[in-house]
Amino acid sequence: MKARLFIAVTALHAIVLPAVAETNFNTHPRFEINPELGVAGDFSGTYKHWRDPSAVEQFASVQTDSSNEWMMNGKNMDIVEDDFHPGHLAVDEGEKLVNLWEHREPGFKACLGSGSTDLEGIAARYPLYDEKLGRVMTLAARVEHCSKKVLWKNFKQGSPMNANITLYLKSLSNGQPIQIAVDSGPMKEAYLRGETLFYKRVGQLNFACASCHTPGSIMGNRLRGEVPSTPFGDVSHYPTYRSPVGEVEVLHKRFMRCLKQMRAKPLKPGDPAYVDLEVFYTSMSNGYPITAPSIR
Amino acid sequence: MKKILIAALAVTLSACGTVQPVKNKSASVSPMKFPCLSYSLACGNIPVRKPVKKELEGELSGNIDEGRKIAFTKKRGNCLACHRMKGGTQPGSRGPDLTAYGSLKRSDEETYALVYDMRWRVPDTLMPPMGTNQILTEQEIRDVVAFLQSSK
Numbered sequence: 001m002k003a004r005l006f007i008a009v010t011a012l013h014a015i016v017l018p019a020v021a022e023t024n025f026n027t028h029p030r031f032e033i034n035p036e037l038g039v040a041g042d043f044s045g046t047y048k049h050w051r052d053p054s055a056v057e058q059f060a061s062v063q064t065d066s067s068n069e070w071m072m073n074g075k076n077m078d079i080v081e082d083d084f085h086p087g088h089l090a091v092d093e094g095e096k097l098v099n100l101w102e103h104r105e106p107g108f109k110a111c112l113g114s115g116s117t118d119l120e121g122i123a124a125r126y127p128l129y130d131e132k133l134g135r136v137m138t139l140a141a142r143v144e145h146c147s148k149k150v151l152w153k154n155f156k157q158g159s160p161m162n163a164n165i166t167l168y169l170k171s172l173s174n175g176q177p178i179q180i181a182v183d184s185g186p187m188k189e190a191y192l193r194g195e196t197l198f199y200k201r202v203g204q205l206n207f208a209c210a211s212c213h214t215p216g217s218i219m220g221n222r223l224r225g226e227v228p229s230t231p232f233g234d235v236s237h238y239p240t241y242r243s244p245v246g247e248v249e250v251l252h253k254r255f256m257r258c259l260k261q262m263r264a265k266p267l268k269p270g271d272p273a274y275v276d277l278e279v280f281y282t283s284m285s286n287g288y289p290i291t292a293p294s295i296r
Numbered sequence: 297m298k299k300i301l302i303a304a305l306a307v308t309l310s311a312c313g314t315v316q317p318v319k320n321k322s323a324s325v326s327p328m329k330f331p332c333l334s335y336s337l338a339c340g341n342i343p344v345r346k347p348v349k350k351e352l353e354g355e356l357s358g359n360i361d362e363g364r365k366i367a368f369t370k371k372r373g374n375c376l377a378c379h380r381m382k383g384g385t386q387p388g389s390r391g392p393d394l395t396a397y398g399s400l401k402r403s404d405e406e407t408y409a410l411v412y413d414m415r416w417r418v419p420d421t422l423m424p425p426m427g428t429n430q431i432l433t434e435q436e437i438r439d440v441v442a443f444l445q446s447s448k
Contacts (some may be wrong), residue, residue, distance in 0.1 A: 025419065109440050201331065204429045206344060264327055265330075
């Protein structure tokens with residue numbers, strides 16, 4: 001009897017399930033991204049216009065069509081001469097906080113610097129795998145961790161305090177090229193997970209990150225008033241002062257804003273999924289110098 | 297007295313409950329019902345809804361003006377984000393130009409099915425499945441189709 005039922009069910013399946021074309025509706029088509037190339041692997045063809053300030057300057061002066069502005073990848077905002085903006089205030093605030101807390105609780109700086117109190121250049125190596133903690137740490141996660149461990153406070157990721165300190169640490173690496181290794185171990189695993197998330201279709205609008213930031217997608221096209229640009233080289237200027245938002249925005253807050261617009265559930269800053277995505281995004285900025293503070 | 301109070305309360309409550317349903321407004325659906333990036337939340341495991349080829353039942357009976365409003369409003373159809381449309385300002389450029397869609401002489405049935413869910417024809421499309429993902433109601437899609445067919 002059971003066997004007969006089994007055959008009947010299988011037969012039913014054969015009828016009900018038609019031969020579907022092999023499309024995975026859960027993901028956006030993938031692109032070849034070589035993590036070894038870093039920012040030079042940019043698939044948008046625009047890297048030549050923003051690979052350094054002189055290229056940006058040249059392209060900005062040559063191009064006359066505003067619809068080409070996206071090709072500068074926003075880097076034209078970094079070369080403005082009189083560039084005083086609230087991002088600088090945030091850096092000052094962050095510096096004040098770090099020095100104040102180092103004064104009250106010696107060891108805060110050493111914790112931020114993973115043992116060294118010299119904080120210059122550390123931001124260029126984040127996110128990294130912390131063997132002692134056994135997890136991939138972003139810079140903001142390090143600030144949160146050290147605030148808890150040394151100060152008995154909680155500078156939560158996504159909070160203004162955390163953002164200001166993170167931006168201050170990043171500003172100490174201003175001009176240094178991002179160098180993270182994603183070729184082995186937990187970092188490679190995080191990279192691969194982040195890559196999967198980049199192509200995962202989410203939300204009511206059924207978009208993936210890739211729907212706006214890969215060739216053939218909306219990238220380079222108008223999305224009403226905006227033109228999505230390449231994801232390469234983007235991480236180098238975060239956290240950034242966002243003039244439309246009026247605050248220093250950390251990368252995870254930017255992710256949240258994107259996901260809200262995709263009508264997907266935004267996750268909290270510091271979520272493991274965001275960490276993986278940050279590893280993937282940062283590897284796409286490998287070799288590109290950090291700009292902090294910046295304005296967008 | 298108590299009874300009167302309870303009765304009054306009941307009346308008030310029922311009045312609250314029967315606030316006129318806003319006609320032709322897309323019901324907002326919780327984002328938790330759709331896939332998300334999370335590893336821990338339930339939405340992280342939700343698969344994308346399967347493509348649906350929706351049949352148009354009966355007459356189209358769409359409202360052109362309403363359709364235009366839906367197509368131009370960010371929180372509703374927002375077709376303008378990607379398409380040029382008749383009368384729309386600051387349109388997007390990724391999707392096909394729809395300013396003269398009505399001249400293409402495509403049937404209401406086909407247009408309706410494509411706005412409802414484009415994926416049955418173009419599996420890798422960027423266009424959100426307006427019907428399948430409950431972005432627009434069936435009547436709203438009828439309105440949008442009427443607006444498209446009137447664009448000449």
